[in-house]
Amino acid sequence: MLYNHGVYMEIKAELILGDCKDKLKRLEDNSVDLVFTSPPYADSRKNTYGGIKPEEYVEWFIPISEQLLRVLKPTGTFVLNIKEKVVDGERSTYVMELILGMRRQGWLWTEEFIWHKKNCYPGKWPNRFRDAWERLLQFNKSKKFDMYQETVMVPMGDWARSRLRNLSETDKIRDNARNGSGFGKNVSNWLDKNMVYPTNVVHLATECSNKNHSAAFPKELPKWFIKLFTQEGDVVLDPFMGSGTTLIAAQELKRNSIGIEILPEYYRMVESEIKPVSCYLFEDQGSYETLSAK
Amino acid sequence: MLYNHGVYMEIKAELILGDCKDKLKRLEDNSVDLVFTSPPYADSRKNTYGGIKPEEYVEWFIPISEQLLRVLKPTGTFVLNIKEKVVDGERSTYVMELILGMRRQGWLWTEEFIWHKKNCYPGKWPNRFRDAWERLLQFNKSKKFDMYQETVMVPMGDWARSRLRNLSETDKIRDNARNGSGFGKNVSNWLDKNMVYPTNVVHLATECSNKNHSAAFPKELPKWFIKLFTQEGDVVLDPFMGSGTTLIAAQELKRNSIGIEILPEYYRMVESEIKPVSCYLFEDQGSYETLSAK
DNA sequence: GTTCCGCATGAATCGATAG
């Protein structure tokens, strides 16, 4: 039993400079718990990846997803953040073709989460509104994958809050008394009943005030999926690391991480922000529960 | 100049009993401004619609969308409300295949709106969260289509919404008094400056406690798209009428409407709720602006 | 006349049981 004993854990972050199509071959089979990535969208980041044309996107990505399928654990998950561009007035179909292609490759297309961007970039076009959402495609190797739903529970809606107001007032009084009579347990029971599971729509604002560089997504986005699909000490991989948002999120959550980046500029930037090895002493009940659940 | 003059308009609602695959052939080429519909999803509503299998869905729908392509005006829009269900742990791919099929048929896939359902169906599963969104696929015949963005503008933020509530209460009182002091104009001026264009994410709750029948979507959903893509006097078509939500929305917004329904039960229910012909006298400024914009 | 509370009800999904 580990409760009230200390447990040391070493968390590593590995950075790799190069094209993930090649560098992924270094990684061992079945060694990654979560792949979270946002690859360059078609026709964007032309300077780095040569601007993949929409009609060539699937052909370009399939060899990479083949490697990801190899390195992912059978219980692991691949979350792909992607959104098709508007080309000549139409939404491109390469994302749909990619899903169909990856299914032929052996992936299961388990779910499609929606990231609702609350404060997306303003703009006005005569025949189109602002694009305020992106796809977060969940792929798996098998139908049995790890998912830790309790870690991302959210407070109940306004409806319940107003109706349970009476209960909560009573509860506050007892909490203030702090008489150690076991009311703490009651409080947490009450809290449990006021937390509900989220849906497959994730509401997050985009980060608009970055110091040096612009990240494709806010840190909270990978954090949500890292908490949902991994435990402390697990391995998170981002083959299109960019400014390193996924790795920073993984490190803050005490997960091992591997990042691959083709641009030396980004690589060095992340290198200067990430500690390659961190040591932690776990001794709280939360960690005990996390470890024993595994 | 039409201001302060009266303009009469006759709004018709036409109900057709039968299979839309056949009945659509009656409609004239290029005669519809907006198709808004929510066909039975694959394997759902078995008791009413027989439950089309996912693998047969595209084959079943393509002849219908062919007719819709024929009857739609070149400047018109087709909005398709649909969502794939989970089959054996995976999301079905028939919606993506349908989009690809309709593009081959000649449709332009212009945009995908997200309907975020605030009160989605409850449930808890080990590997999945509740599904809280549906697709609203926008298809067009040509890149030049009518869109009236100003009609769906929203208050800028929460602060604006709360202030708007107070104003609108005041406004109601004044409206009831009918004193013609021009206060309404002031309100609309103030609103204009505090209204912004919406995004492609629509937030609406489903209507779940209907007395007689259940509608697939809240009336506000077709209303939003009817206002966005048509003007008063235009023609709205719903080939899968169901309980008639689209037609009721169209009638309330003074649009002509055509509804096709295969089930006599639903047909008669809508027949009893919808007036076949309504006459309106337009004389307020709002209508003046709408007409002159045309 | 308000506000408050109880209750039924959904385009769902999984896993077990039965043919």
Added chain:
DNA sequence: ACTATCGATTCATGCGGAA
């Protein structure tokens, strides 16, 4: 083995009755 049906799970909403 493969399909068909059933029970359990879960939460925002609006209606109606009560304080």
